[in-house]
Amino acid sequence: MKNKLLKDIFKKGDILLVLVLVVAVILTAVFATRTADSFVEIYVDGVLAFQLDLLKDTTLDLNTTSYKIDLIVTVKSGKAYVTHSDCPDKLCVLSSGVSSVGGLIVCLPNKVVVKVTPKEVDAIS
Numbered sequence: 001m002k003n004k005l006l007k008d009i010f011k012k013g014d015i016l017l018v019l020v021l022v023v024a025v026i027l028t029a030v031f032a033t034r035t036a037d038s039f040v041e042i043y044v045d046g047v048l049a050f051q052l053d054l055l056k057d058t059t060l061d062l063n064t065t066s067y068k069i070d071l072i073v074t075v076k077s078g079k080a081y082v083t084h085s086d087c088p089d090k091l092c093v094l095s096s097g098v099s100s101v102g103g104l105i106v107c108l109p110n111k112v113v114v115k116v117t118p119k120e121v122d123a124i125s
Contacts (some may be wrong), residue, residue, distance in 0.1 A: 039118075042112065057075060059074045070086035076097075080097055080103075086110075087109040091107075092110075092114075100116060101117060103115070103116040
């Protein structure tokens with residue numbers, strides 16, 4: 001009787017619709033967080049200072065730049081990390097790497113923000 005009740009409520013089309021929606025949600029989650037077309041933007045004191053490709057393994061030592069901040073940002077395997085900082089609490093170093101658009105690492109004492117942003121696409125492409 002229970003099986004018949006479910007058959008009366010859910011038709012084959014309903015089950016197919018639910019499966020399509022589940023697949024769409026999973027694909028959206030996968031493509032929304034992919035790093036293939038993302039940058040790592042590094043802001044110093046609120047101003048965009050550097051932009052790194054998230055797919056290229058890179059190390060940026062801000063102490064060797066004109067900013068002279070003792071902080072190192074590393075991009076490795078599609079994630080951005082703060083691997084060294086002279087700040088007292090080292091919360092930025094202890095935070096996990098960011099890879100999805102909107103991901104942030106903030107070092108308040110050094111006034112540095114590491115942010116993942118999408119690459120811009122022009123209207124013609």
